[in-house]
Amino acid sequence: MATICNMGAEIGATTSTFPYNDRMMEYLQATSRGFVADYADKYRSLLKADEGATYDQLIEIDLNTLEPHVNGPFTPDLATPISKMRETAIKNDWPLQVRVALIGSCTNSSYEDMSRSASIAQDALDHGLKAKSLFTVTPGSEQIRATIARDGQLKVLEEFGGLVLANACGPCIGQWDRRDIKKGDKNTIVSSYNRNFTGRNDSNPETHAFVTSPDLVTAFAVAGDLGFNPLTDTLKDKDGNEFKLAEPHGLGLPTNGYDPGEDTYQAPPEDRAAVTVAVSPTSDRLQLLQPFKPWNGKDSYNMPILIKSKGKTTTDHISQAGPWLKYRGHLQNISNNYMIGAINWENEKANTIRNYYTGEYDGVPETAMYYRDVKHQPWVVVGGENFGEGSSREHAALEPRYLGGFAIIARSFARIHETNLKKQGMLPLVFKNPADYEKINFDDTIDLIGLTTLTPGKDLKMVVHTKSGESWETELTHTYNAEQIEWFKAGSALNKMAESHK
Template sequence: MAHNLHKTLKEFDSGAGKGKYYSLPALGKALGVKVERLPVSIRVVLESVLRNFDGKKITEEHIEQLANWAPTASRVDEIPFVVARVVLQDFTGVPLLADIAAMRGVAERMGKTPKAIEPLVPVDLVVDHSVQIDYFRQPDALDLNMKLEFQRNNERYEFMKWGMQAFDTFKVVPPGIGIVHQVNLEYLARGVHKKTEGADTVYYPDSLVGTDSHTTMINGIGVVGWGVGGIEAEAGMLGQPVYFLTPDVVGVELKGKLREGLTATDLVLTITEMLRKEKVVGKFVEFFGEGAASIGVPDRATIGNMAPEYGATMGFFPVDEKTIEYFEGTGRTKQEIAAFAAYFKAQKMFGVPKAGDIDYSKVLTLDLSTVTPSLAGPKRPQDRIEIGKVQHTFEDLFSKPVAENGFAKKADDLETVYKTKDGIDVKNGDILIAAITSCTNTSNPSVLLAAGLLAKKAVQAGLTVAPHIKTSLAPGSRIVTEYLTATKLLPYLEKLGFTLAAYGCTTCIGNAGDLTPELNEAITSNDIVAAAVLSGNRNFEARIHPNIRANFLASPPLVVAYAIAGNITRDLMTEPVGKGKNGKDVYLGDIWPTSDEINKLLKYALNAKAFKSNYSKLTTDGDLWSKIHGVDGDVYEWPKSTYIAEPPFFEGFGMEPKAEIEQVKGARALGIFGDSVTTDHISPAGSIKETSPAGVWLKENGVLKADFNSYGSRRGNHDVMMRGTFANVRIKNLMIPAKADGTRVEGGLTIHQPSGEQLSIYDAAMKYIAAKTPTVVLAGEEYGTGSSRDWAAKGTALLGVKAVVAKSFERIHRSNLVGMGVLPLQFKEGDSVTSLGLTGEETFDIEDLGNDFKPQQQVTLVVHGKSGTKRVPVLLRIDTPIEVDYYKHGGILPFVLRSLLAA
């Protein structure tokens, strides 16, 4: 076919003269394939495979296999996808920068040119995860929180400044601009890119991977992209294709319209619940039909954003007139908008498909008119609750056992009132944090305007929010403040305590800041199940605040309403939200905005001039960012720091990998975990406990408790991070005996074998490493679900874990484990920790893993226990041929470094 490939390069009118593009219709004709029947998302990936064909990494076979994608074919073919760019957030971006800085150091020590290590595609790092809500409910909260942020993170920001001057294609969007996904949507995404090939200007569609699982928000404007761990992103930006197995594509037909008063949040929580039940993990989801065509980009982006919560690789909407309208409203140039539309029309990929247009692996249907007002919680985003059932659900879970997602409390305790030392009454179900935050909703003007309108009506009705509730407004972009100010709604939000506190990912990532000491003391001493309500996308245990156990995801207007109500057991469908003027009962229906009221204000939200003005000045002379000074030079010198340290992943590095694969024999269990263990449980996240191994290490290194900052901010220091791995206050290691009442002990503890000593997981791991004893982790279903945290895999590897054996894995975490040289092994159907009677007292061997192993082959887990030896067949979840190479090299980082230094 090679002689026909050049015939696919066709000419089109870009709106600014003639341009070239690699034509998919022409490819279909050459291969005799109906490419127009392929899902649009598959076609975008196919264009990249065709355009980047080189006969080596990308072959004719790759092109033909993908062009012949069929709805029911087996998914064994590996796709090498070369992305147009990479996007990072700062929590994952700093360790990635540390890794490539370390690669430069290795290159220099080996007598090679350090500049050989250079991103080959544009890389944008958006600093959005570092700000915390220390100050709130005061006019200068934003200014004070930013000053604290810069004070805490000065060393990290200096390191980023070094990266900006050291790498030609590495750019930083500084703190205080917005959340990475909203900035990506409003500013970084250009629709189509162009490059010079000889005498031709070749156009191609935007595509990316990002180091945040919610990168999928960009799917709302027809961009193919998803979240990967920093480990995989490094390979992508250093010239490696992103490899993945050919996916199933689930088509979701949207029909009808949302009923009056419903929000995009209600819709996305319904879709999340529906698709999680359909088990779309690892699949592409593509939306089509008249309902999909009728909703605007902000709603599409909200749905795309939650793809990790429903488990899909993507939640994709094709490009159409609504996409073009969004580009016009957000200040893109006429020239690039014209090229964007012309390109997708030339490729016959413009427009949302109708029913029957595309061949999908499976088709699901959702009638938008069936969506109801909802929250999700109290522990998982897929656990949707209709508003009228929130009270009953919480009361039910309050006394249910933990194994049934409950809180294992006595039902009689629900109404008990406790008093804090400063005289505040607190009881179970009380809302202590109410936050309008997170990329999911703050990019959506309709729900933010709805929150403002609800606040206005509430204030006018005489409603207030109790002063001890920690309320905050942390939009994903400065644009939000502009339109809330222009519509005169911001003052009403402020009167209810929702003052502007930050532009960044705050409460949703665990940066809610602390409660008062008095509230913390009352909660812990009385074991109160307090609540948080936030407009975020994640509510896993201990993520929002270590002392708040019930966390609910809600639309921004509902966040305001529940803040006024003050307790999650208030039934907002039948009970008043609160008492207003003259003691009058005010109900939710009295203050809920109509769609007409919202639509009249939407013109303020898509103002091209405002967008252009906002993004034309990311920094100004004399601002906090301009005062940060990084060192110069191609190679980083690694000054002593508790924030940034040279990572140990290249110790003993040589140009050749080990000749023999290391065999796992006599391994001990470092931990045994149940179902739905998230990367929040595994990876260091949130606040650092003073008595934890990481807290002890920081104090030993002269850091005061007040200056601990968060684990996320210290991701550039492996000494902190490995000590924080498996240290979550809510993680339950089943090796630890249950309490007398049957409940499980929480926290990062384990039983060291054969001593039987109870230790922190970190301390036990260090003992095993000193004794040269390998370790394994055993787990249930959905191991590693949640954020795309590379430290969940890096920390696991540094603790000496050689394999994780689970019933199933989340996509990104499985990939990250392989990338760090840790074996992911999957129990066969019917086998589990429980069925095999594993306690952690056993030793483990892994057999049948020779030098010639194949992807997804069967290997044997040999269990030596008191009752004898069991041979358990398990599936090797090294899924693709390239992952075999990564593992043989000791991980993706040494593989890529050897490739670059050998070039």
């Protein structure tokens, strides 16, 4: 049986072979969700493995021996233990100076996280030190911001040199007016965010972004050095005396409960039919949405492949953040970033694909619009493993639907992106034989057969037509349930909801 490490969002880490525990109950009660705790407690005896259950693999993790790691740069998949960080950075020519240290956002911004970071900051202040790096603090919610303001942690972080940002995504998704460097400057930042793909935080491809715990981020801010190991290394206080940072500490739950903060919710009017939303037709940031067309009830034939992406294709590759976020309310404009970060399998370039009909190279959005507006032909995208991993941004599914896409065919999907595609009426389909990804060429066309009898668990047939005139076929799997199939037929989940309310 696998040992489970329950990382409660605001209660800290507990280790258990039982998926439900008293500390989680305390957290739910403290956050006004006691009814959930009571319901789970009622069925506590059922929340465990069946007697005699067997598992393919036994994983045991002794957290007492688990060394802190730093992940990156450019991907959360690359992990380096803190004891090896300096030599690894030097070997790979990663800048050792930490220009900016960032804690918070939706990830790693619990009361305990903020308290532990504040304890490190206070230790530094007691020795006459402040942050050497620029240091930003993004509370994960208004409740957290208000509670740490009341309890004093926020004041400590500010005295340490911290800049408190809004309770929002902020630099995690590129909403960052960064001014300490110029685009193209090679530099290192460290955050406790959940993603660190190239250019994600500040739109600078030369920013080496690392992710780690709020504790280590704060320690890096004190030292200003990526090679600093707070477990073994010393610092010099204001008088030149050496000292080691004390072990961080913090309560899992606030002693005086949570402060809900300012309530900014505005309830909609009871008579919504009387409300008209006025949007300027010349606005480049706002645009009223139009319903997508429902499925035509037929199988789809001769669809060109817009792009066969190579390697990792995250939602940052599919729909970039940063400066593009100002267009979130304008589907037409934000669709101009669709797949511009994905690597084209044919030429290993980004945003340079060959138009199937003209043979000319152009950007991905421009080619998609040509297929949609000139040829009136739906298209497909072919991708690899875990297609759509990363942030769960809906525009990564809205954009291909708006641009005339019909299906995304991949080796596998990130779960949330797969569901988002379904909600917008796109078909996320998986190669039954993963090796078929290699057989497909960028200039093939695709038929999808079996849509008229689409049912849960029933495979679809894909017929691939090559440029030479030969054809081959294979099977595609899907994870649609009955309700999701109705979304596809209606053209989107929103269309289906509108139908049911007529």
